[in-house]
Amino acid sequence: DAGITQSPRHKVTETGTPVTLRCHQTENHRYMYWYRQDPGHGLRLIHYSYGVKDTDKGEVSDGYSVSRSKTEDFLLTLESATSSQTSVYFCAILREKDYGYTFGSGTRLTVV
């Protein structure tokens, strides 16, 4: 969708294992975001990036880290997965022309 893809689409992992989710864009956008979506909470910001190697924490960053070594890729790592991190994770890019987000299709992560 509009040049942004997330992988994997679905993942089941065990408690305590590290997990990395990938967001890839093809349109050279500067700003990228990782959100998680849970019932009753809407979308909450985990981490975001405002350029290569430039990242910052969002509202719910504990237990997560990110990296952006090139413009097109923004990686989200769960350092040691816990059941509370079971969620749907969305990556988004900011379209600076109209201040709108384009979201990826989401990654459904289950931690057992």
Add this chain to the structure above:
Amino acid sequence: QKEVEQDPGPLSVPEGAIVSLNCTYSNSAFQYFMWYRQYSRKGPELLMYTYSSGNKEDGRFTAQVDKSSKYISLFIRDSQPSDSATYLCAMSAGVAGGTSYGKLTFGQGTILTVHP
């Protein structure tokens, strides 16, 4: 208390009804206001965008922002079954070009069903 409050519904209306969706917020620095629509198992998509106070109309959709009351609304006229989705309000205080540019705070989302 959350920075952005949105009634999660669910809201069920007959086809052709006028739908009103609302959000309140507490951060007076918010100046960009958006509505996103999310179909089941899809990512949200931008529906309407308003800067500061005022109204904006796009087809059957009207967005209103009242900064003095910290209240935003989305109206859907002549609602259709295809409008059935979750509607999320979102807002931002980010300064253009700054590092926090584009950071959005979302409401919880309202689930809307329009039945034929």
